[in-house]
Amino acid sequence: MIDQGHRSGEAHWPTPEEKKSKTQASQTLLRGLDIIDAVANGIDDLSEIAKVTGMTYSTAHRILSALQQRHYIRREPDQGYRLGHALLGLGYQAQAQxxxxxxxxxxxxxxxxxxxxxxxxxxxxxxxxxxxxxxxxxxxxxxxxxxxxxxxxxxxxxxxxxxxxxxxxxxxxxxxxxxxxxxxxxxxxxxxxxxxxxxxxxxxxxxxxxxxxxxxxxxxxxxxxxxxxxxxxxxxxxxxxxxxxxxxxxxxxxxxxxxxxxxxxxxxx
Missing domain, CATH: 3.30.450.40 (GAF domain)
Known part of the structure; x- marks a missing residue:
């Protein structure tokens, strides 16, 4: 049975909700990259990261938490935020290529x-x-x-x-x-x-x-x-x-x- 709204062979035009979801995902990705760049440049405090990236404190904290889960960012008790070992591994892999x-x-x-x-x-x-x-x-x-x-x-x-x-x-x-x-x-x-x-x-x-x-x-x-x-x-x-x-x-x-x-x-x- 073929979905009448998306017949086989027809182009699928994204709905407004899908467009919004893709835009939000792109923004989140770019914000995550902005945070990585900030940490790479020596900014190790959450408030300062939020300030230089133009994010709210809560948004910066949420994205930082996700980056920590994937080991792109780590947090040292005495030193603040640092780049994580996942980035180190990617760097070596890029170098090898x-x-x-x-x-x-x-x-x-x-x-x-x-x-x-x-x-x-x-x-x-x-x-x-x-x-x-x-x-x-x-x-x-x-x-x-x-x-x-x-x-x-x-x-x-x-x-x-x-x-x-x-x-x-x-x-x-x-x-x-x-x-x-x-x-x-x-x-x-x-x-x-x-x-x-x-x-x-x-x-x-x-x-x-x-x-x-x-x-x-x-x-x-x-x-x-x-x-x-x-x-x-x-x-x-x-x-x-x-x-x-x-x-x-x-x-x-x-x-x-x-x-x-x-x-x-x-x-x-």
Whole structure:
């Protein structure tokens, strides 16, 4: 039996009551998002949340209660309202769904155009770096790296950039696990002093520790939690990378790394 008011194949036009219900649902959703934004911006008191969102005290309390039930908001006795673990989980999930290479590639291509050098994107894998992308140089230079290939963290520019947030104990432990060829070039104390300098400046160099003829300038890429998750670099042979040019490239590489970090949700403080 077919409902005479809604025959099969006919468009269903919402009634005034249905329109009102949908409008109220949309308003409630938007108000909930306004509250989440307010809490994310450090507003932790119910009265203040109601004030900045333009809601009545009772409406704000009702929506906050619903958000707490779904763990989007939590309330700490001494600290007021805070973002809940459900939002944290969604944030990690959204982060995981971002294709880093796809996001970064246009910026890497532009960096390669600006510098005419080989540009890399890499991420850590235990004591190694894995190359995710490589934009080849326009110069007659060949860098012995490949997408999917590995190089040591301790001797490459990208690798050192990935280590900048680690402790000195972690740096030295990595050095002690490293092959003897680096130790012949750079002793333990010198390497530690070098890493301290790089950590202060937010960049890293490869001064021939990996390949004697190659020089590299690298900078870390951070995610929305401010964690270093990858690094970008510019590399060439020593003839194209005198010390003065390497120093000039620091700001250029850092700018590209920051743009990629910002796209990943990073906000500089």
């Amino acid at each position: 971002i294709d880093l290479v796809k996001l970064a590639k246009p910026l890497l291509v532009e960096l390669a155009r600006q510098t005419s050098d080989t540009v890399h994107l890499g991420m850590p894998s235990q004591d190694s770096i894995v190359y995710l992308e490589k934009i080849s140089s326009r110069r007659p230079v060949e860098i012995s790296s490949r997408v999917g290939g590995n190089k040591p963290l301790f001797s490459t520019g990208i690798g050192k950039a990935l280590l900048l947030d680690q402790t000195e104990e972690q740096w030295l432990a990595l050095y002690d696990r490293s092959p003897a060829n680096l130790q012949a070039i750079c002793d333990r104390d010198k390497w530690l002093q070098m890493m301290r300098h790089y950590a202060q400046g937010g960049y890293a160099f490869d001064l021939g520790e990996d390949e004697s003829t190659i020089r590299c300038v690298a900078a870390p890429i951070r995610d929305g939690r401010s964690h270093i998750v990858a690094a970008a670099s510019v590399s060439s042979t020593v003839e194209y990378m005198p010390p003065g040019r390497m120093q000039q490239l620091v700001a250029t590489v850092q700018e590209t790394a920051l743009k990629i970090s910002t796209a990943l949700g990073y906000r500089a403080v």
